[in-house]
Amino acid sequence: EAGVVQSPRYKIIEKKQPVAFWCNPISGHNTLYWYRQNLGQGPELLIRYENEEAVDDSQLPKDRFSAERLKGVDSTLKIQPAELGDSAVYLCASSLVGTANSPLHFGNGTRLTVT
Amino acid sequence: QKEVEQNSGPLSVPEGAIASLNCTYSDRVSQSFFWYRQYSGKSPELIMSIYSNGDKEDGRFTAQLNKASQYVSLLIRDSQPSDSATYLCAVMGSNYKLTFGKGTLLTVNP
Numbered sequence: 001e002a003g004v005v006q007s008p009r010y011k012i013i014e015k016k017q018p019v020a021f022w023c024n025p026i027s028g029h030n031t032l033y034w035y036r037q038n039l040g041q042g043p044e045l046l047i048r049y050e051n052e053e054a055v056d057d058s059q060l061p062k063d064r065f066s067a068e069r070l071k072g073v074d075s076t077l078k079i080q081p082a083e084l085g086d087s088a089v090y091l092c093a094s095s096l097v098g099t100a101n102s103p104l105h106f107g108n109g110t111r112l113t114v115t
Numbered sequence: 116q117k118e119v120e121q122n123s124g125p126l127s128v129p130e131g132a133i134a135s136l137n138c139t140y141s142d143r144v145s146q147s148f149f150w151y152r153q154y155s156g157k158s159p160e161l162i163m164s165i166y167s168n169g170d171k172e173d174g175r176f177t178a179q180l181n182k183a184s185q186y187v188s189l190l191i192r193d194s195q196p197s198d199s200a201t202y203l204c205a206v207m208g209s210n211y212k213l214t215f216g217k218g219t220l221l222t223v224n225p
Contacts, residue, residue, distance in 0.1 A: 033213070042119075042203050042215030043159065056212060091158055101166060103149055104205075104213060106158040 004107035025094030138204030
């Protein structure tokens with residue numbers, strides 16, 4: 001079974017530039033998550049999708065971040081414009097269903113550096 | 116008060132010893148509890164899940180849950196150098212949001 005696939009693995013951009021990350025979840029997983037992980041910290045949820053619907057985006061900085069999950073499969077997370085504080089690892093995860101007993105499976109992440 | 120708190124560590128144990136990792140959480144109606152292992156530069160990997168009070172054993176790993184005390188722990192028996200990593204406690208609340216602690220860095224010395 002293929003795992004969660006993310007691209008790119010690394011991205012270096014200058015501040016004020018846009019950037020986009022892509023995620024393809026495990027086949028059949030209805031729930032998709034985007035987390036951000038700063039150095040020395042645990043992952044923090046940005047947004048959670050149930051199929052195409054964003055059911056929890058309370059932590060997403062909506063002034064500069066946007067996300068979409070068209071057709072309920074793969075997803076894109078965008079930052080425009082990027083700021084220095086956005087440097088972090090962006091992790092995508094998926095689970096079978098959004099229930100309590102469905103553990104998350106993570107992709108390899110995208111390490112973003114904003115200069 | 117942080118939602119999920121872990122001993123920040125680092126925790127250092129000799130090879131063959133028992134490593135004990137602790138976690139407390141604030142949401143009393145939390146339903147599910149997970150331990151993830153994260154090697155440096157890698158993504159989190161699920162190693163244990165526990166849903167009811169008591170102990171759950173899987174090989175050298177034992178997860179312990181006490182909902183009354185809002186406490187969950189992970190014991191690693193016969194620790195190996197390959198166990199050296201950051202261990203993340205994750206708690207799923209009533210709204211199915213999975214919240215992570217900061218993680219505890221474990222070093223197993225040969």
